Every structure is written in structure tokens, then in C-alpha cells.
Amino acid sequence: MEHTCIHLPASEMPRQWYNIQADLPRPLDPPIHPATGQPIGPEDLAPIFPMGLIEQEVSQQRWVDIPDEILTVLARWRPTPLVRARRLEAALDTPARIYYKNESFSPAGSHKPNTAVAQAYYNKREGVRRICTETGAGQWGSALAMACAIFGLDCRVYMVRVSYEQKPYRRVLMNCYGAEVLPSPTRLTQAGRSVLERDPECPGSLGIAISEAVEDAATHDDTKYSLGSVLNHVLMHQTVIGLEAKKQFEMVGDYPDVLIGCHGGGSNFAGFTFPFVADKIAGTHNPEVIAVEPAASPSLTRGPYAYDFGDTAGMTPLLKMFTLGHGFVPPPVHAGGLRYHGAAPLVSLLKAEGLIDAVAYPQTPVFESAVLFARTELWIPAPESAHAVHCAIEKARQAKAEGREMVIAFNLSGHGLLDLAGYDQHFAGKLEDLEMPEEELKRALAELPKPGGGQ
Amino acid sequence: MEHTCIHLPASEMPRQWYNIQADLPRPLDPPIHPATGQPIGPEDLAPIFPMGLIEQEVSQQRWVDIPDEILTVLARWRPTPLVRARRLEAALDTPARIYYKNESFSPAGSHKPNTAVAQAYYNKREGVRRICTETGAGQWGSALAMACAIFGLDCRVYMVRVSYEQKPYRRVLMNCYGAEVLPSPTRLTQAGRSVLERDPECPGSLGIAISEAVEDAATHDDTKYSLGSVLNHVLMHQTVIGLEAKKQFEMVGDYPDVLIGCHGGGSNFAGFTFPFVADKIAGTHNPEVIAVEPAASPSLTRGPYAYDFGDTAGMTPLLKMFTLGHGFVPPPVHAGGLRYHGAAPLVSLLKAEGLIDAVAYPQTPVFESAVLFARTELWIPAPESAHAVHCAIEKARQAKAEGREMVIAFNLSGHGLLDLAGYDQHFAGKLEDLEMPEEELKRALAELPKPGGGQ
Numbered sequence: 001m002e003h004t005c006i007h008l009p010a011s012e013m014p015r016q017w018y019n020i021q022a023d024l025p026r027p028l029d030p031p032i033h034p035a036t037g038q039p040i041g042p043e044d045l046a047p048i049f050p051m052g053l054i055e056q057e058v059s060q061q062r063w064v065d066i067p068d069e070i071l072t073v074l075a076r077w078r079p080t081p082l083v084r085a086r087r088l089e090a091a092l093d094t095p096a097r098i099y100y101k102n103e104s105f106s107p108a109g110s111h112k113p114n115t116a117v118a119q120a121y122y123n124k125r126e127g128v129r130r131i132c133t134e135t136g137a138g139q140w141g142s143a144l145a146m147a148c149a150i151f152g153l154d155c156r157v158y159m160v161r162v163s164y165e166q167k168p169y170r171r172v173l174m175n176c177y178g179a180e181v182l183p184s185p186t187r188l189t190q191a192g193r194s195v196l197e198r199d200p201e202c203p204g205s206l207g208i209a210i211s212e213a214v215e216d217a218a219t220h221d222d223t224k225y226s227l228g229s230v231l232n233h234v235l236m237h238q239t240v241i242g243l244e245a246k247k248q249f250e251m252v253g254d255y256p257d258v259l260i261g262c263h264g265g266g267s268n269f270a271g272f273t274f275p276f277v278a279d280k281i282a283g284t285h286n287p288e289v290i291a292v293e294p295a296a297s298p299s300l301t302r303g304p305y306a307y308d309f310g311d312t313a314g315m316t317p318l319l320k321m322f323t324l325g326h327g328f329v330p331p332p333v334h335a336g337g338l339r340y341h342g343a344a345p346l347v348s349l350l351k352a353e354g355l356i357d358a359v360a361y362p363q364t365p366v367f368e369s370a371v372l373f374a375r376t377e378l379w380i381p382a383p384e385s386a387h388a389v390h391c392a393i394e395k396a397r398q399a400k401a402e403g404r405e406m407v408i409a410f411n412l413s414g415h416g417l418l419d420l421a422g423y424d425q426h427f428a429g430k431l432e433d434l435e436m437p438e439e440e441l442k443r444a445l446a447e448l449p450k451p452g453g454g455q
Numbered sequence: 456m457e458h459t460c461i462h463l464p465a466s467e468m469p470r471q472w473y474n475i476q477a478d479l480p481r482p483l484d485p486p487i488h489p490a491t492g493q494p495i496g497p498e499d500l501a502p503i504f505p506m507g508l509i510e511q512e513v514s515q516q517r518w519v520d521i522p523d524e525i526l527t528v529l530a531r532w533r534p535t536p537l538v539r540a541r542r543l544e545a546a547l548d549t550p551a552r553i554y555y556k557n558e559s560f561s562p563a564g565s566h567k568p569n570t571a572v573a574q575a576y577y578n579k580r581e582g583v584r585r586i587c588t589e590t591g592a593g594q595w596g597s598a599l600a601m602a603c604a605i606f607g608l609d610c611r612v613y614m615v616r617v618s619y620e621q622k623p624y625r626r627v628l629m630n631c632y633g634a635e636v637l638p639s640p641t642r643l644t645q646a647g648r649s650v651l652e653r654d655p656e657c658p659g660s661l662g663i664a665i666s667e668a669v670e671d672a673a674t675h676d677d678t679k680y681s682l683g684s685v686l687n688h689v690l691m692h693q694t695v696i697g698l699e700a701k702k703q704f705e706m707v708g709d710y711p712d713v714l715i716g717c718h719g720g721g722s723n724f725a726g727f728t729f730p731f732v733a734d735k736i737a738g739t740h741n742p743e744v745i746a747v748e749p750a751a752s753p754s755l756t757r758g759p760y761a762y763d764f765g766d767t768a769g770m771t772p773l774l775k776m777f778t779l780g781h782g783f784v785p786p787p788v789h790a791g792g793l794r795y796h797g798a799a800p801l802v803s804l805l806k807a808e809g810l811i812d813a814v815a816y817p818q819t820p821v822f823e824s825a826v827l828f829a830r831t832e833l834w835i836p837a838p839e840s841a842h843a844v845h846c847a848i849e850k851a852r853q854a855k856a857e858g859r860e861m862v863i864a865f866n867l868s869g870h871g872l873l874d875l876a877g878y879d880q881h882f883a884g885k886l887e888d889l890e891m892p893e894e895e896l897k898r899a900l901a902e903l904p905k906p907g908g909g910q
Contacts, residue, residue, distance in 0.1 A: 004527065004530065004531060005465070005530060005531060007462075007465055009462075010460070010462055072459070075459065075460060076459060076460060076538070076833065083531070087605075105560065107833035107834050107835070109872065146833055149829075149830045149831075149833075150542075150833070168875075168876075168879065169624075169872070169875040169876075172875040172876075172878050172879045172882070173835065173872070173875060175878070175879075175882055176826060176829045176830075176835055176875070176878055177829060177830060178830055371631060374604075374631045374632060375604045375631075375632060375633055376604075378531065378562035378601055378604075378605070379562050380562070380628065380631055417564065417624070417628070417872045417873060418872060420623075420624040420627040420628060420631075421623075421624075421627075423627050423630070423631055424623065424627045424630075427627070427630055
């Protein structure tokens with residue numbers, strides 16, 4: 001038998017997270033308070049996050065121990081396999097060796113539980129009873145709902161209304177785990193009500209749902225807020241992906257020339273690539289590292305590197321990041337969780353420093369590549385992950401055209417079994433390749449906040 | 456960390472299937488020709504099955520080598536984990552030790568690819584270009600579509616019309632793998648047309664779809680038919696499940712007192728339990744072995760052991776099995792692939808000989824147990840598999856009531872991510888606990904064929 005799946009023994013599961021803050025070429029610009037323009041401190045975050053996570057958010061420690069209670073849960077589906085995509089390689093007739101890390105093996109079907117479990121654990125440890133969050137396509141909400149079931153926490157998910165209506169199965173999955181799911185905007189929060197006053201038919205957006213969840217947490221003593229991407233501690237929790245992958249590459253004596261992850265807020269991209277970026281910073285290897293985003297929501301490729309709010313209502317601290325403007329409303333493409341206006345500060349800094357690259361693709365070629373992947377490698381990629389699949393295929397075609405060997409590795413961040421409507425529209429020829437219009441970008445960027453001077 | 460997931464090393468994957476025909480207390484009654492009443496021979500099956508599978512169907516050899524080409528594919532998700540259900544045990548406060556084999560890890564989400572890959576391989580080897588099959592809930596159709604993609608075969612799936620309409624995602628999944636999916640009954644076959652003449656609004660049934668697929672194969676030279684359950688070779692391909700599980704129990708030094716599988720046609724039940732039934736026949740162990748079926752489709756618990764057709768139109772040979780009558784139309788319960796009128800001849804013989812037991816449950820308690828399982832063990836059971844979950848929970852409660860240790864093992868045959876509509880109806884209190892009415896059973900059984908004397 002050919003060596004196709006590279007299984008890491010359970011005993012080799014990473015027991016520490018990798019914190020790239022210890023190795024950055026320069027420190028992150030601090031989150032700042034929009035009204036004062038001053039850096040915020042841990043006490044500013046305490047109303048909405050538990051202290052264990054706030055400490056991780058600002059930690060400069062390279063390695064952070066993973067508590068046993070979290071490892072025990074992750075061991076139910078980790079280590080995930082690293083797979084040599086031999087059938088895809090054959091279909092492409094490429095000299096490239098293509099590998100993918102398969103994060104679709106978790107019960108919620110994506111990489112998101114890697115941080116959801118950790119976040120629920122730290123909240124539980126500090127006596128929190130209830131967690132609020134937002135979800136767009138539903139991957140994050142499902143993961144947090146699952147994690148809350150594990151630790152006996154109540155969970156409320158503000159789900160972008162258009163997804164709530166178009167993806168009833170995602171809502172039911174969260175219900176299976178015991179979570180309460182509400183279509184956002186709701187009339188339960190000030191943020192939701194003010195949106196509905198302006199537009200009673202508002203389909204919602206991730207930014208609005210974040211505003212609602214943050215407000216819910218800030219106004220309830222027993223409740224904290226949980227975010228599925230963007231923040232430093234979230235990205236750190238995801239590094240188990242890349243740490244496992246590095247060991248698996250060692251097992252087969254290979255090392256990637258190109259590392260690829262799809263990019264929305266940045267968590268799966270960072271989790272997969274940061275342990276390799278560490279080698280790049282250390283100068284021991286020099287892989288090309290590519291973040292892939294949808295052309296309809298191109299923060300890394302078309303946004304400026306600037307301070308902006310994480311949400312629509314302007315309730316969060318300002319973060320320095322590549323952003324399309326917090327007022328950005330994504331067009332209705334099937335890119336699920338990738339339709340966010342910003343990018344993780346850590347990813348943004350690496351991009352600004354030239355350590356990583358970014359590309360953007362329209363959705364039709366992305367779905368074409370996803371179908372080729374499904375028919376060769378058998379797993380159905382989530383629409384998000386399909387962006388990484390497409391980039392890997394493009395690179396493999398380039399390797400063929402140039403007649404050279406190339407080791408390509410990408411993260412299959414989740415499966416698409418709850419996103420088959422997008423495939424259905426693709427087969428029916430109903431997908432439009434929407435790009436973000438230049439005038440919409442200008443309009444959104446005009447609203448960028450001026451730190452210390454209000455919006 | 457507690458020992459929760461029992462991972463079998465890839466090198467320990469079974470390389471032979473176990474054929475229980477070598478160990479039966481008495482030989483199977485042969486399939487017979489409905490018109491002549493005589494046993495059929497391999498030549499009668501040759502128009503619809505490749506010879507490699509016909510040989511396996513009648514083989515008396517205890518161990519059958521698995522070709523490398525099949526092993527290579529199965530190794531993409533096998534061996535599957537055996538899991539100690541510690542969180543479920545804690546929730547039930549039971550002295551029982553509960554284990555489950557998790558077959559939901561395959562790309563199509565169930566155990567079905569174990570035989571689909573094998574069947575596609577033997578067809579390909581004999582020059583077949585196209586395979587036809589039927590599917591009800593869609594698990595089997597998805598698996599065969601995937602297997603045909605692997606071996607480059609065309610695939611047509613006759614999908615029970617009511618499922619085709621209610622489960623569009625299943626259809627899209629098959630499209631992703633390149634299969635053509637038609638709502639059955641169609642006007643493309645004599646069997647379909649005759650049903651539609653009597654009832655233009657017919658919602659379809661598994662029996663009707665089988666008739667269409669068999670007719671399609673019998674009337675096209677380049678086409679064979681493929682069945683996802685019931686037949687001896689199909690059950691044998693599934694024994695990799697139980698063979699792995701036996702090794703995994705050895706790894707932890709345990710052995711099940713009770714083995715449980717849900718039962719429709721019999722393939723996952725047989726695949727999981729037969730390697731243990733072998734120990735029972737050999738007298739080395741004496742586990743209780745339980746097949747679980749829906750109260751709405753209770754072939755093993757309420758049907759007679761008699762010769763009957765495998766399909767509705769009466770195109771198949773007669774098989775000796777527990778049956779509700781081939782004219783049986785299942786009520787609309789969420790039991791997916793369990794809604795079949797018959798039971799595998801091998802399972803039927805073991806039941807008749809007292810080597811296995813059967814129970815039937817209505818759907819509400821089954822869904823209640825599935826939700827408890829999801830909230831503790833995190834995987835969302837397919838509605839079919841939920842029947843096994845419920846039986847395991849009932850047994851664990853019995854162990855608690857009796858204050859005794861009990862080792863319970865069941866097969867989680869697939870996940871329910873494409874069946875969340877059933878959970879939605881459960882949460883909304885809309886499920887009805889339909890049983891098969893006595894008069895309907897009488898009516899269906901009155902139509903049992905009289906071998907050699909026509910129907």
C-alpha cells in the first residue's frame with residue numbers, strides 16, 4: 001500500500017500551544033480604546049472575557065501548556081491526519097507533492113472546536129455560567145455550542161439572519177448541542193434594535209451579530225463573550241494543527257515549499273502556518289506562505305492596514321489590521337466564514353512585514369477546484385476551505401508548467417456537508433463571481449475610526 | 456489523560472474479510488427462482504452482478520483476501536476508532552462500560568463505503584462501465600457515487616422520490632461525486648412506469664427503486680447493479696468493522712457482554728457483530744447480540760421467516776428471510792435506511808437459530824437518546840444509528856438498576872449531519888411514534904410469493 005495518510009500517534013499530540021508573539025519581527029500595535037486613543041488594559045477586557053484568556057491574549061511566552069481537561073476532549077478526534085493527495089496529483093499530472101491536513105474530522109466538522117473547547121474550559125474554570133457568541137455560516141456557532149455542552153455552560157448564538165434562514169441545518173446542529181440560536185439582528189439588544197430601526201428587513205452581518213453578542217455579555221454578570229477568530233489567543237489555540245503537521249512532515253522526511261490556508265478572520269490560516277512561519281523567522285526554512293480570501297471580501301489584498309473596530313456597532317476596542325471598514329456588508333457569495341471585514345492583527349502584521357502573501361479568488365473557479373478535490377480525494381470541502389484547495393491546485397499547475405518539483409501543503413479546515421446548497425447552485429450555473437466594487441470599498445473606508453477622536 | 460479513543464495502528468487493518476457462511480450452524484436456504492421454485496445458480500445472477508461478487512456471494516471460505524486496491528482506499532479513513540463512552544456513562548451514572556465503533560469517519564459519513572468501494576472495484580476489474588443502484592435516505596447512494604468516482608465508473612442512483620424532495624443535500628452530495636440521481640419512480644423503466652400508471656403521485660419506496668435499478672442493469676450490456684445491504688457479499692465486506700473492533704477490545708483487555716447494531720437490511724449490524732458471533736458459535740464467548748429496528752418497520756420482530764422478493768416488482772430471486780412482505784410501504788418515520796421490508800438471509804438464519812436477538816423501538820425515545828449521546832459524546836448519530844444508541848442506553852440503565860457491571864458495545868454506523876431535519880422535528884415535538892398496523896402486516900404478508908407457483 002502507498003503511504004497516503006500520515007497518522008501521528010496519539011502520544012505525540014502537542015501538549016503546548018505555540019505563541020508567535022514571542023517571535024514577531026516587531027511587537028503588535030496594541031488594541032486601543034476608541035474614545036481615548038490609549039492602549040487598553042486587561043481590565044478593559046474583563047467584562048467580556050475570562051482572565052485566563054486575557055492573559056493568553058497579551059502573553060509573550062513562546063510555549064503555553066494545554067491543560068489536561070482540554071487535551072482529553074481534543075483527543076476524541078486529534079491528531080488529525082496529514083494526507084498526501086496522490087489521487088489529486090495524478091488527476092493534475094503534476095510533479096508537485098500535495099499534502100493536506102484534514103481538520104474536518106471534528107464532531108462539528110471543522111477546526112473551530114480547537115479553540116471553542118479551550119475557551120469554554122477557561123470560562124468554566126472562572127465560574128462563568130453562560131457564553132454568547134455570533135456565527136455567520138455556522139461553523140463557529142456549532143463548535144462553541146458543542147464546547148458548552150461539554151463543560152455544562154449555557155450558550156446563546158446570534159446567527160446572521162440570512163444564514164439562519166438559508167441554513168436551517170446549522171441551527172438544528174446547535175440545538176442538538178443544547179444552544180439557543182437567534183436570528184440577528186434581534187430586538188433583545190440595543191445594537192440589534194438600532195439596526196432594525198434603520199432597516200427592518202436587514203439580513204444581518206457578522207459585524208452586527210458580534211455587536212449583539214458583546215452587548216449581551218457586557219450587560220449580564222454571569223455571561224462572557226467568545227470570538228471564533230481574529231484574536232491572538234484564538235489563533236494560538238489553533239496552532240495544534242500546524243504543530244501536528246510539522247511532526248507528520250518529519251515522519252515522512254518532507255517539508256513544504258508552499259503553505260496555504262483560507263483566510264476570513266485568520267484562525268485556521270494561522271493555526272496551520274504559524275509553526276512553519278516560526279522556521280521562516282528563525283531562518284531555518286523559507287516556505288512561501290499564502291492566505292487565500294474571496295474576491296468578494298478581500299481584506300488582506302485590497303484593504304489598508306489601519307485601526308478599525310472588530311464589529312459593526314463600534315463596541316469593540318480598535319485593532320490594527322487589514323480591513324475593508326467595519327461598515328462593510330459582504331455580498332452574498334458562498335464563502336461562509338470568510339466574509340469578515342477585517343483580518344487578525346497577528347496575520348496582518350506578518351503580511352505587512354512581508355512574511356506571508358495573500359491572494360483572492362472569485363467563487364466559480366473555487367467551486368470547480370472543490371469538485372475536482374471531492375472526486376479525487378473524496379472529502380467535500382467547506383466553501384471556505386475550497387479557497388485553499390483552489391490555491392493548492394493553481395500552484396500544482398504552476399509546478400507542472402515549470403516542470404519542477406514543489407511540496408504544497410494546505411489546510412482542509414472543514415467539510416462542506418452542511419454547505420451543499422452552494423455546490424447545488426454551482427452545478428446549476430447560478431453562482432455569480434462577485435467582486436467588491438471599488439466605490440463600496442471607498443465608502444466603507446471613509447468610515448474608518450479616528451482613534452481618540454471618535455468615528 | 457484517560458484512555459477514551461482506542462486507535463488501531465494502520466498496520467493492523469484487517470487484510471481479509473470474515474465469511475460467516477463457513478461457520479453457520481446449518482447452510483443458508485438457497486435463493487430460488489420465483490417461477491421454477493428451483494435454486495438459482497451463478498449464471499442467473501451474471502446479468503446484474505460481476506462474477507467476483509457472485510463467487511463471494513456463495514463462497515464457503517472462512518477468510519477472503521481484501522485486494523490491495525481496496526485496502527488503499529479504505530486506509531483513507533480506516534481503522535476507525537473504538538471509543539469508550541465515558542461521558543455518556545457518567546451522564547447515565549451506570550456501572551456499565553459502554554464502547555462504540557465510530558463508522559461516521561468515512562467521507563460519505565457512514566459504514567456504507569466499506570462495501571461500495573469493494574463492489575466498484577470488482578465491477579471495474581471485469582470491465583463494467585456503469586453501475587445502477589437505488590437509495591432511500593441516501594447513505595448508500597452517496598457511498599456508491601463516491602466509490603464510482605474512485606474507479607472511474609458512471610453511476611446512476613434511483614432515489615426514493617420522497618427522499619429526493621426532502622433531502623436535497625443528499626442528492627447534491629451524489630452530484631459532487633459525479634453521479635446521476637433520479638427521483639424514483641421514473642418513466643425510464645417498465646417497473647417505474649407501471650407504478651406511475653397506478654399512482655402518478657407515488658412517493659416511491661426502496662422496493663420500487665430496487666426494481667428500477669435492477670431492470671436498468673439487466674437491460675444494458677455495459678451496466679451492472681449494486682446493492683448496499685442484504686446480500687452475503689455485502690455483509691462480508693462490512694466485517695472489517697467487527698474485525699477491527701475485536702483487536703481494539705484486545706488492546707484494552709476487555710470483551711463485550713452485549714453487542715448492538717441497528718438493522719435495516721442488515722449490513723452494519725452484521726459487519727460489526729459477525730466476528731463476535733463467530734466466538735459465540737465456537738463457544739469461546741457468549742455475548743448477547745441485538746439487532747435494533749424501528750417499530751414502524753419491524754421485519755425481525757414481527758415478520759415471518761419466509762421466502763420473499765427483495766424488491767417490489769418481483770424482479771429479484773426469492774430469498775429466505777424475515778420479511779414484512781415485498782408490498783410493504785413504510786410509514787414516514789425518520790429511520791432512513793432501516794425502512795426495508797426484509798432482512799439479510801444471514802441475519803435471518805442467525806435469528807431463527809437463536810444466536811441473535813432483535814428489538815424494535817418507536818422513534819421518539821430513539822431521538823431522545825440520540826440527543827443525550829450528542830451532548831455527551833459529541834457526534835450526531837444518523838437516525839438509523841440512533842436506534843443502536845438507544846438500545847445501548849437502555850442496557851446501561853438496566854445494568855444500573857441491577858447494580859451490575861456490563862460491557863456494552865454498539866456500532867455508530869454513521870453521522871446525522873445530512874439528517875438534521877429529523878432532529879428539528881423532534882425538538883418541535885412533531886414526531887409521531889408510528890407502529891406498523893396489524894392489518895397492514897396481514898395485507899402485506901398475504902402477498903408473499905409461492906415459490907414455483909407464481910405470486
